[in-house]
Amino acid sequence: MKKKLLKYVKKQFKKSFKTKPLLVFSPGRINLIGEHTDYNDGYTFPAAIDKGIALAISKSDKNESEAIALDKNESYTFQLKEVEPLKNGGWRNYIIGVVGELQKTGVELGNFQLVFSGNIPGGAGMSSSAALENSVAFALNELFELGLSKSEMILISQKAEHNYAKVNCGIMDQYASMFGEKKSALLMDCRSITSEAFQIDFKPYKLILINTNVKHDLSESAYNDRRAVCERVSAMLKVKALRDASELDLMQLKKHLKEEDFQKALYIIQENKRVRAFMTAAENEDLKTLGKLLYQSHDGLSNQFQVSCTELDFLVNYAKKSTAVIGSRMMGGGFGGCTINLVHEDKLKEFKKEVRNAFKNEFNRDCSIYKVKLSKGTHLVE
Numbered sequence: 001m002k003k004k005l006l007k008y009v010k011k012q013f014k015k016s017f018k019t020k021p022l023l024v025f026s027p028g029r030i031n032l033i034g035e036h037t038d039y040n041d042g043y044t045f046p047a048a049i050d051k052g053i054a055l056a057i058s059k060s061d062k063n064e065s066e067a068i069a070l071d072k073n074e075s076y077t078f079q080l081k082e083v084e085p086l087k088n089g090g091w092r093n094y095i096i097g098v099v100g101e102l103q104k105t106g107v108e109l110g111n112f113q114l115v116f117s118g119n120i121p122g123g124a125g126m127s128s129s130a131a132l133e134n135s136v137a138f139a140l141n142e143l144f145e146l147g148l149s150k151s152e153m154i155l156i157s158q159k160a161e162h163n164y165a166k167v168n169c170g171i172m173d174q175y176a177s178m179f180g181e182k183k184s185a186l187l188m189d190c191r192s193i194t195s196e197a198f199q200i201d202f203k204p205y206k207l208i209l210i211n212t213n214v215k216h217d218l219s220e221s222a223y224n225d226r227r228a229v230c231e232r233v234s235a236m237l238k239v240k241a242l243r244d245a246s247e248l249d250l251m252q253l254k255k256h257l258k259e260e261d262f263q264k265a266l267y268i269i270q271e272n273k274r275v276r277a278f279m280t281a282a283e284n285e286d287l288k289t290l291g292k293l294l295y296q297s298h299d300g301l302s303n304q305f306q307v308s309c310t311e312l313d314f315l316v317n318y319a320k321k322s323t324a325v326i327g328s329r330m331m332g333g334g335f336g337g338c339t340i341n342l343v344h345e346d347k348l349k350e351f352k353k354e355v356r357n358a359f360k361n362e363f364n365r366d367c368s369i370y371k372v373k374l375s376k377g378t379h380l381v382e
Contacts, residue, residue, distance in 0.1 A: 005054045013056035013115040021056035023381040026135035028126035029176035034275040038170030040268050041191040041241035043275040048180020050375040055135040057114040067095050070117040085164045097160025098136040124211045125332020130173035133157035134378045154178050180377035200282050205342040211368040212311035214336030233265040242268045267304035291327025298329030307334025315339045324351040
């Protein structure tokens with residue numbers, strides 16, 4: 001799939017610009033556990049996957065730059081000195097956002113032309129936006145020999161998301177997409193922006209994503225509302241972030257908080273603990289505990305943090321009743337997207353068929369199922 005995608009992008013680039021490009025692949029990401037903990041300076045357990053954005057780029061001698069989104073069949077030309085956030089700009093804002101944020105650091109960019117395409121399902125919570133931002137930052141760094149480190153590039157990508165796409169995201173998506181390692185997940189500390197890679201052997205289970213095909217839009221107010229609650233509670237607790245708070249600390253504030261705000265903060269504190277427990281279980285190859293932690297995480301996201309939806313809850317409840325699955329939870333920002341599931345390889349075919357039918361009967365629409373492999377982060381393709 002990846003080879004095919006790269007070949008297609010290269011071919012379309014040559015067709016449009018009649019020159020040989022530089023090729024970059026930037027992966028999407030999954031998150032095994034640790035949802036909404038990233039902007040609370042907490043811990044997450046993401047991994048880059050074998051689906052992503054393929055981008056071809058070269059310098060241009062025109063007096064403007066051009067980007068072509070093959071999947072949208074759209075192109076956009078712009079002046080480097082006049083990049084501003086576009087209203088309803090969609091994919092354009094991710095590209096000009098990276099350009100704008102790079103220029104703010106004082107680097108000199110020349111005009112360029114790029115073409116990109118991806119095989120990350122949109123709205124599935126696999127961070128296609130972070131993959132696109134990273135691919136642009138990485139490609140421009142190579143093309144113009146800017147000498148930026150990967151750590152500097154992901155901060156550029158994050159600022160593009162904040163200031164151009166207007167999503168106040170944490171750093172996890174960009175980090176996992178940039179730093180991912182083959183067959184490994186990254187235990188990430190979102191305060192120090194560092195990670196430790198863990199090779200995880202899920203055998204005999206497979207990582208399966210089930211997409212509700214309900215589209216969520218992270219720039220909706222719900223994400224920013226929850227972030228505001230977390231920041232407000234942290235301030236009341238006089239700590240930098242909820243990562244620094246214990247359940248006991250929070251209990252002492254309970255009478256001053258609305259019950260729903262208390263539950264949201266409690267979820268973050270508990271989810272941070274679950275990430276650490278997940279790491280220990282992974283080290284011990286204790287798959288049963290890994291599965292249990294996934295179910296607990298979903299319960300917290302659905303009932304305490306309230307970012308799930310009927311379709312996601314249906315899929316997790318269905319998984320709970322199946323002997324093929326040992327763990328399942330919603331993944332990503334919420335309100336749609338995917339569940340991540342650990343499904344026994346011997347029962348996989350049967351489970352896929354059953355869950356498809358059950359979902360169709362319940363919602364009169366199809367869910368989509370993907371098998372993913374843990375993969376390498378953003379890289380140059382020779």
